[in-house]
Amino acid sequence: MDESQLLKGILEACVLKIISQKETYGYQIIIELAEAGFNNVIEGTLYPILTRLEKKKYIQCRKAKSPLGPTRKYFSITTLGQEHLDNYLITYKNTIDKTNHLLFDKKI
Amino acid sequence: MDESQLLKGILEACVLKIISQKETYGYQIIIELAEAGFNNVIEGTLYPILTRLEKKKYIQCRKAKSPLGPTRKYFSITTLGQEHLDNYLITYKNTIDKTNHLLFDKKI
DNA sequence: TACAACTATTATGTTATGTCAAGTAGTTGT
DNA sequence: ACAACTACTTGACATAACATAATAGTTGTA
Numbered sequence: 180m181d182e183s184q185l186l187k188g189i190l191e192a193c194v195l196k197i198i199s200q201k202e203t204y205g206y207q208i209i210i211e212l213a214e215a216g217f218n219n220v221i222e223g224t225l226y227p228i229l230t231r232l233e234k235k236k237y238i239q240c241r242k243a244k245s246p247l248g249p250t251r252k253y254f255s256i257t258t259l260g261q262e263h264l265d266n267y268l269i270t271y272k273n274t275i276d277k278t279n280h281l282l283f284d285k286k287i
Numbered sequence: 288m289d290e291s292q293l294l295k296g297i298l299e300a301c302v303l304k305i306i307s308q309k310e311t312y313g314y315q316i317i318i319e320l321a322e323a324g325f326n327n328v329i330e331g332t333l334y335p336i337l338t339r340l341e342k343k344k345y346i347q348c349r350k351a352k353s354p355l356g357p358t359r360k361y362f363s364i365t366t367l368g369q370e371h372l373d374n375y376l377i378t379y380k381n382t383i384d385k386t387n388h389l390l391f392d393k394k395i
Numbered sequence: 396t397a398c399a400a401c402t403a404t405t406a407t408g409t410t411a412t413g414t415c416a417a418g419t420a421g422t423t424g425t
Numbered sequence: 426a427c428a429a430c431t432a433c434t435t436g437a438c439a440t441a442a443c444a445t446a447a448t449a450g451t452t453g454t455a
Binding site for chain 1: 434441
Protein backbone atom coordinates (compact mmCIF):
# COMPACT_ATOMS: atom_id res chain seq x y z
CA MET A 180 0.00 0.00 0.00
CA ASP A 181 1.15 3.49 -0.88
CA GLU A 182 1.44 5.55 2.25
CA SER A 183 2.40 8.81 0.55
CA GLN A 184 -1.01 10.44 1.08
CA LEU A 185 -0.96 9.42 4.71
CA LEU A 186 2.37 11.16 5.17
CA LYS A 187 1.00 14.55 4.13
CA GLY A 188 1.30 16.85 7.07
CA ILE A 189 2.97 14.14 9.14
CA LEU A 190 6.38 14.23 7.50
CA GLU A 191 6.85 17.95 7.92
CA ALA A 192 6.10 17.61 11.64
CA CYS A 193 8.52 14.69 11.98
CA VAL A 194 11.28 16.76 10.41
CA LEU A 195 10.52 19.69 12.72
CA LYS A 196 10.57 17.33 15.71
CA ILE A 197 13.97 15.92 14.73
CA ILE A 198 15.39 19.42 14.34
CA SER A 199 13.88 20.43 17.70
CA GLN A 200 15.94 17.73 19.42
CA LYS A 201 19.27 18.99 18.12
CA GLU A 202 20.72 21.15 15.39
CA THR A 203 21.18 18.98 12.32
CA TYR A 204 21.35 18.95 8.54
CA GLY A 205 19.41 17.45 5.64
CA TYR A 206 21.44 14.39 4.84
CA GLN A 207 21.49 13.36 8.50
CA ILE A 208 17.71 13.88 8.80
CA ILE A 209 17.15 11.46 5.92
CA ILE A 210 19.20 8.86 7.81
CA GLU A 211 17.27 9.45 11.05
CA LEU A 212 13.92 9.22 9.27
CA ALA A 213 15.01 5.94 7.72
CA GLU A 214 16.02 4.63 11.15
CA ALA A 215 12.59 5.64 12.43
CA GLY A 216 10.96 3.55 9.71
CA PHE A 217 10.41 6.21 7.05
CA ASN A 218 12.58 4.36 4.58
CA ASN A 219 11.36 5.95 1.41
CA VAL A 220 11.99 9.58 2.23
CA ILE A 221 14.50 10.76 -0.33
CA GLU A 222 16.14 14.09 -1.09
CA GLY A 223 13.37 15.25 -3.39
CA THR A 224 10.98 14.90 -0.48
CA LEU A 225 13.08 16.24 2.37
CA TYR A 226 14.78 19.31 0.98
CA PRO A 227 11.55 21.02 -0.10
CA ILE A 228 10.27 20.46 3.45
CA LEU A 229 13.32 22.20 4.88
CA THR A 230 12.86 25.11 2.46
CA ARG A 231 9.22 25.43 3.53
CA LEU A 232 10.00 25.28 7.24
CA GLU A 233 12.64 27.96 6.82
CA LYS A 234 10.31 30.17 4.78
CA LYS A 235 7.72 29.96 7.56
CA LYS A 236 10.44 30.88 10.09
CA TYR A 237 9.99 27.62 11.98
CA ILE A 238 13.69 26.81 11.58
CA GLN A 239 16.85 28.82 11.00
CA CYS A 240 19.95 27.93 9.06
CA ARG A 241 23.72 28.29 9.28
CA LYS A 242 26.28 26.89 6.89
CA ALA A 243 29.31 24.94 8.05
CA LYS A 244 31.99 22.84 6.37
CA SER A 245 31.62 19.08 6.54
CA PRO A 246 34.71 17.06 7.49
CA LEU A 247 33.98 14.73 4.58
CA GLY A 248 31.92 16.35 1.81
CA PRO A 249 30.30 19.53 0.58
CA THR A 250 29.24 22.31 2.94
CA ARG A 251 26.32 21.40 5.22
CA LYS A 252 23.34 23.56 6.07
CA TYR A 253 22.65 23.15 9.77
CA PHE A 254 19.11 23.84 10.93
CA SER A 255 17.79 24.63 14.40
CA ILE A 256 14.24 25.28 15.58
CA THR A 257 13.01 28.81 16.33
CA THR A 258 10.65 29.87 19.12
CA LEU A 259 7.90 30.18 16.52
CA GLY A 260 8.73 26.71 15.25
CA GLN A 261 8.54 25.21 18.73
CA GLU A 262 5.15 26.87 19.29
CA HIS A 263 3.93 25.52 15.98
CA LEU A 264 5.17 22.03 16.83
CA ASP A 265 3.47 22.05 20.26
CA ASN A 266 0.28 23.18 18.60
CA TYR A 267 0.56 20.62 15.86
CA LEU A 268 0.99 17.77 18.31
CA ILE A 269 -2.36 18.61 19.90
CA THR A 270 -4.15 18.70 16.54
CA TYR A 271 -2.39 15.51 15.47
CA LYS A 272 -3.42 13.63 18.61
CA ASN A 273 -7.04 14.75 18.33
CA THR A 274 -7.25 13.72 14.71
CA ILE A 275 -5.62 10.33 15.25
CA ASP A 276 -7.80 9.64 18.28
CA LYS A 277 -11.05 10.18 16.42
CA THR A 278 -9.76 8.33 13.37
CA ASN A 279 -8.78 5.29 15.47
CA HIS A 280 -12.21 5.37 17.01
CA LEU A 281 -13.91 5.33 13.65
CA LEU A 282 -11.61 2.91 11.84
CA PHE A 283 -11.19 0.37 14.62
CA ASP A 284 -14.75 0.01 15.87
CA LYS A 285 -14.30 1.28 19.39
CA LYS A 286 -18.00 2.05 19.21
CA ILE A 287 -20.86 0.67 17.12
CA MET B 288 -4.39 24.41 13.44
CA ASP B 289 -5.50 23.34 9.99
CA GLU B 290 -5.83 19.58 9.87
CA SER B 291 -6.65 19.30 6.16
CA GLN B 292 -3.23 17.93 5.18
CA LEU B 293 -3.40 15.42 8.01
CA LEU B 294 -6.68 14.10 6.65
CA LYS B 295 -5.24 13.10 3.29
CA GLY B 296 -5.80 9.41 2.83
CA ILE B 297 -7.50 9.16 6.21
CA LEU B 298 -10.82 10.62 5.12
CA GLU B 299 -11.24 8.28 2.20
CA ALA B 300 -10.64 5.31 4.50
CA CYS B 301 -13.15 6.64 7.04
CA VAL B 302 -15.80 6.92 4.33
CA LEU B 303 -15.07 3.40 3.13
CA LYS B 304 -15.28 2.14 6.71
CA ILE B 305 -18.67 3.81 7.24
CA ILE B 306 -20.00 2.29 4.02
CA SER B 307 -18.62 -1.12 5.03
CA GLN B 308 -20.80 -1.07 8.14
CA LYS B 309 -24.03 -0.56 6.25
CA GLU B 310 -25.34 0.62 2.89
CA THR B 311 -25.71 4.40 3.07
CA TYR B 312 -25.70 7.62 1.03
CA GLY B 313 -23.68 10.82 0.82
CA TYR B 314 -25.75 13.17 2.89
CA GLN B 315 -25.95 10.63 5.72
CA ILE B 316 -22.19 10.01 5.62
CA ILE B 317 -21.55 13.72 6.14
CA ILE B 318 -23.73 13.57 9.26
CA GLU B 319 -21.96 10.47 10.59
CA LEU B 320 -18.54 11.98 9.96
CA ALA B 321 -19.61 15.09 11.87
CA GLU B 322 -20.79 12.92 14.76
CA ALA B 323 -17.41 11.20 14.75
CA GLY B 324 -15.69 14.59 15.13
CA PHE B 325 -14.98 15.38 11.49
CA ASN B 326 -17.09 18.52 11.65
CA ASN B 327 -15.70 20.31 8.65
CA VAL B 328 -16.27 17.68 6.00
CA ILE B 329 -18.62 19.29 3.50
CA GLU B 330 -20.12 18.23 0.19
CA GLY B 331 -17.21 19.49 -1.86
CA THR B 332 -15.00 17.13 0.09
CA LEU B 333 -17.21 14.06 0.40
CA TYR B 334 -18.78 13.60 -3.00
CA PRO B 335 -15.47 13.52 -4.87
CA ILE B 336 -14.36 10.78 -2.44
CA LEU B 337 -17.45 8.72 -3.31
CA THR B 338 -16.79 9.19 -7.01
CA ARG B 339 -13.20 8.03 -6.55
CA LEU B 340 -14.17 5.00 -4.49
CA GLU B 341 -16.71 3.98 -7.09
CA LYS B 342 -14.26 4.47 -9.95
CA LYS B 343 -11.80 2.18 -8.18
CA LYS B 344 -14.61 -0.40 -7.71
CA TYR B 345 -14.32 -0.24 -3.93
CA ILE B 346 -18.02 0.63 -3.62
CA GLN B 347 -21.08 0.09 -5.77
CA CYS B 348 -24.15 2.29 -6.17
CA ARG B 349 -27.91 2.00 -6.52
CA LYS B 350 -30.42 4.83 -6.74
CA ALA B 351 -33.53 5.00 -4.59
CA LYS B 352 -36.15 7.62 -3.82
CA SER B 353 -35.89 9.51 -0.58
CA PRO B 354 -39.05 9.86 1.53
CA LEU B 355 -38.24 13.56 1.93
CA GLY B 356 -36.10 14.97 -0.83
CA PRO B 357 -34.28 14.25 -4.08
CA THR B 358 -33.24 10.75 -5.13
CA ARG B 359 -30.50 9.22 -3.04
CA LYS B 360 -27.49 7.23 -4.25
CA TYR B 361 -26.97 4.33 -1.87
CA PHE B 362 -23.45 2.90 -1.69
CA SER B 363 -22.27 -0.49 -0.46
CA ILE B 364 -18.77 -1.92 -0.22
CA THR B 365 -17.49 -4.48 -2.74
CA THR B 366 -15.22 -7.46 -2.04
CA LEU B 367 -12.37 -5.51 -3.59
CA GLY B 368 -13.23 -2.55 -1.37
CA GLN B 369 -13.19 -4.68 1.77
CA GLU B 370 -9.80 -6.11 0.80
CA HIS B 371 -8.48 -2.62 0.21
CA LEU B 372 -9.81 -1.44 3.55
CA ASP B 373 -8.25 -4.35 5.45
CA ASN B 374 -4.98 -3.65 3.72
CA TYR B 375 -5.19 0.05 4.37
CA LEU B 376 -5.77 -0.46 8.08
CA ILE B 377 -2.48 -2.34 8.35
CA THR B 378 -0.56 0.39 6.54
CA TYR B 379 -2.32 3.06 8.59
CA LYS B 380 -1.47 1.40 11.89
CA ASN B 381 2.20 0.94 10.93
CA THR B 382 2.54 4.56 9.86
CA ILE B 383 0.82 5.95 12.94
CA ASP B 384 2.84 3.72 15.26
CA LYS B 385 6.16 4.91 13.93
CA THR B 386 4.96 8.51 13.81
CA ASN B 387 3.83 8.39 17.45
CA HIS B 388 7.19 6.96 18.36
CA LEU B 389 9.03 9.78 16.65
CA LEU B 390 6.76 12.66 17.66
CA PHE B 391 6.20 11.66 21.28
CA ASP B 392 9.72 10.74 22.35
CA LYS B 393 9.16 7.10 23.16
CA LYS B 394 12.89 6.73 22.57
CA ILE B 395 15.79 9.15 22.72
C1' DT C 396 -48.88 31.48 -4.79
C1' DA C 397 -44.45 32.52 -3.17
C1' DC C 398 -40.77 31.69 -0.34
C1' DA C 399 -37.85 29.72 3.20
C1' DA C 400 -35.72 25.62 5.02
C1' DC C 401 -34.16 21.23 4.66
C1' DT C 402 -32.68 17.33 1.87
C1' DA C 403 -29.42 15.64 -1.77
C1' DT C 404 -26.01 15.67 -5.58
C1' DT C 405 -22.80 17.79 -9.06
C1' DA C 406 -19.16 20.76 -11.00
C1' DT C 407 -15.12 23.90 -11.23
C1' DG C 408 -11.11 25.75 -9.68
C1' DT C 409 -7.42 26.30 -6.03
C1' DT C 410 -3.82 24.91 -2.90
C1' DA C 411 -0.69 22.04 -0.26
C1' DT C 412 2.47 18.50 -0.13
C1' DG C 413 4.78 14.24 -1.15
C1' DT C 414 7.35 11.98 -5.26
C1' DC C 415 10.21 11.31 -9.36
C1' DA C 416 14.09 12.27 -11.98
C1' DA C 417 17.97 14.53 -12.95
C1' DG C 418 21.74 17.38 -12.02
C1' DT C 419 25.69 19.84 -9.42
C1' DA C 420 29.55 19.47 -6.39
C1' DG C 421 33.08 18.35 -2.55
C1' DT C 422 35.99 14.46 -0.48
C1' DT C 423 38.30 9.96 -0.12
C1' DG C 424 40.41 5.83 -1.73
C1' DT C 425 42.02 2.70 -5.45
C1' DA D 426 41.13 9.15 -13.57
C1' DC D 427 37.27 7.14 -11.61
C1' DA D 428 34.06 5.16 -8.37
C1' DA D 429 31.67 5.81 -4.13
C1' DC D 430 30.02 8.41 -0.67
C1' DT D 431 28.53 12.83 1.07
C1' DA D 432 25.35 16.89 0.42
C1' DC D 433 22.16 20.06 -1.71
C1' DT D 434 19.04 21.92 -5.72
C1' DT D 435 15.43 22.08 -9.04
C1' DG D 436 11.39 21.32 -12.12
C1' DA D 437 7.51 18.76 -13.40
C1' DC D 438 3.92 15.78 -11.64
C1' DA D 439 -0.01 13.42 -9.03
C1' DT D 440 -3.16 13.33 -5.44
C1' DA D 441 -6.61 14.80 -2.36
C1' DA D 442 -8.83 18.18 0.61
C1' DC D 443 -11.36 22.50 0.34
C1' DA D 444 -14.14 26.60 -1.20
C1' DT D 445 -17.86 28.06 -3.72
C1' DA D 446 -21.73 27.80 -6.34
C1' DA D 447 -25.31 25.65 -8.98
C1' DT D 448 -29.18 22.40 -9.50
C1' DA D 449 -33.25 20.17 -7.76
C1' DG D 450 -36.94 17.65 -4.85
C1' DT D 451 -40.02 18.11 -0.58
C1' DT D 452 -42.47 20.34 3.26
C1' DG D 453 -44.50 23.99 5.75
C1' DT D 454 -46.22 28.59 6.18
C1' DA D 455 -47.54 33.37 5.36
